[in-house]
Amino acid sequence: MNISRNFIDFFSDRGHVPTTGSTLIPRPGDPVLFTTSGMHPLTPYLEGEPHPLGRRLTGVQRCLRTTDLDEVGDSTHLTVFEMLGSWSLGDYGSSQTLGWGYELLTEGFGLDPKDLYVTVFGGDDQVPLDQVPLDQESLRTWQELGLPIELTTDDNWWSNGPTGPCGPDSEIFVWTGDGEPEGTPTTDDRWIEVWNHVMMRYRRHDDGSLEELKQQNIDTGLGLERLTMLLEGKSSVYETSLFEPWMRIIPKLWTLDERSQRIVIDHLRSSIVIVGDGVHPSNTGRGYVLRRLIRRMLTILWQDDESRSLSDVPVELFEHTQNHFHQGETVTLIRRILIDEEIRFGDLLDRGRKVLSHERFHKSLDDTDYEYLHETHGLPRELVDSLR
Numbered sequence: 001m002n003i004s005r006n007f008i009d010f011f012s013d014r015g016h017v018p019t020t021g022s023t024l025i026p027r028p029g030d031p032v033l034f035t036t037s038g039m040h041p042l043t044p045y046l047e048g049e050p051h052p053l054g055r056r057l058t059g060v061q062r063c064l065r066t067t068d069l070d071e072v073g074d075s076t077h078l079t080v081f082e083m084l085g086s087w088s089l090g091d092y093g094s095s096q097t098l099g100w101g102y103e104l105l106t107e108g109f110g111l112d113p114k115d116l117y118v119t120v121f122g123g124d125d126q127v128p129l130d131q132v133p134l135d136q137e138s139l140r141t142w143q144e145l146g147l148p149i150e151l152t153t154d155d156n157w158w159s160n161g162p163t164g165p166c167g168p169d170s171e172i173f174v175w176t177g178d179g180e181p182e183g184t185p186t187t188d189d190r191w192i193e194v195w196n197h198v199m200m201r202y203r204r205h206d207d208g209s210l211e212e213l214k215q216q217n218i219d220t221g222l223g224l225e226r227l228t229m230l231l232e233g234k235s236s237v238y239e240t241s242l243f244e245p246w247m248r249i250i251p252k253l254w255t256l257d258e259r260s261q262r263i264v265i266d267h268l269r270s271s272i273v274i275v276g277d278g279v280h281p282s283n284t285g286r287g288y289v290l291r292r293l294i295r296r297m298l299t300i301l302w303q304d305d306e307s308r309s310l311s312d313v314p315v316e317l318f319e320h321t322q323n324h325f326h327q328g329e330t331v332t333l334i335r336r337i338l339i340d341e342e343i344r345f346g347d348l349l350d351r352g353r354k355v356l357s358h359e360r361f362h363k364s365l366d367d368t369d370y371e372y373l374h375e376t377h378g379l380p381r382e383l384v385d386s387l388r
Helices: 003-012 040-046 094-108 136-145 224-231 246-253 258-276 285-302 315-324 331-356 367-377 381-387
Strands: 056-064 080-089 116-121 149-152 157-159 164-175 191-204 210-223
Touching: 003 056, 003 080, 003 094, 003 224, 040 056, 040 080, 040 164, 040 210, 056 258, 080 094, 080 224, 080 258, 094 116, 094 136, 094 164, 094 191, 094 210, 116 136, 136 149, 136 164, 157 191, 164 210, 191 224, 210 224, 246 258, 246 315, 258 285, 258 315, 258 331, 285 331, 315 331, 331 367, 331 381, 367 381
Parallel strands: 116 149
Antiparallel strands: 056 080, 080 210, 116 164, 157 164, 164 191, 191 210
């Protein structure tokens, strides 16, 4: 089953126009380093600017998030992932999008309605506009469809940052445990969130206040990797067909515990995608995010064996990743950039060990020491801490 194709076809049949382009790099002038959600490139249109393709859109957007970096290594979190999306720019409302969501998951992808649970925004009298009320339309729609519902406040308010478009959302969860479903999404982590439908109705300002947008929008995001995991009956995203040949090659190449193996696979795969979108390692901005991912991965690899090298990684993994994400950068160039960064990091570690061997640093370090090590020797604080 081609999940992405089926998703796009479903919404195309319902009047949505597929969007083009899915780079991780935001549009010029956007202060955010990377695209973090499917709606990110559509922000001007959610705020009222007419979209050239119309008011109903659908697409697949690759995203990068570092806010969940500490959770990478579990069964569902990834640094770079793909989001299937559908959008209404001032067209239809929540009852329509939720109905379509239910139809696609159950009739299109074959999920059992008995394995679904939904959450709905329960209202909040602590925000501006006097009160953002209970999302009655979403509640009524799910009641008519017969799904169990949990009302929350904080968990069902979506925003892409401290300011900008935001609003209540309704999330669809799928049961992944053995036996009959039990508990609720907020009380049992065997309920896995798969599809979020946001009713994008407000704009948050710098002072925290809200104002209603000129148009009422719908923004939905369904994680491709999570949905693939559920449909293939796997216990983690790494076991799905999307990570073949990663899980065939890496365990044979390097002996790592499960969490370390997942982090290495995620960070290497993510680094390939980032470089493929034109970013090179550096000490600032996007390049620094890339550099941190590479160094975090290498630190794990070298804990047990410093002879491990990215030059050992077969070209097949680079080609597989490039083909999947439809990127044009040559494999040879990407591989060379990552190996050069590995060499640079190895040299930095060697220099760092020599510097820190000086008796001046055989004590607890203060801010002055860290500043000196960084400015004089190019040793960032987190690297110094890892070497001590």
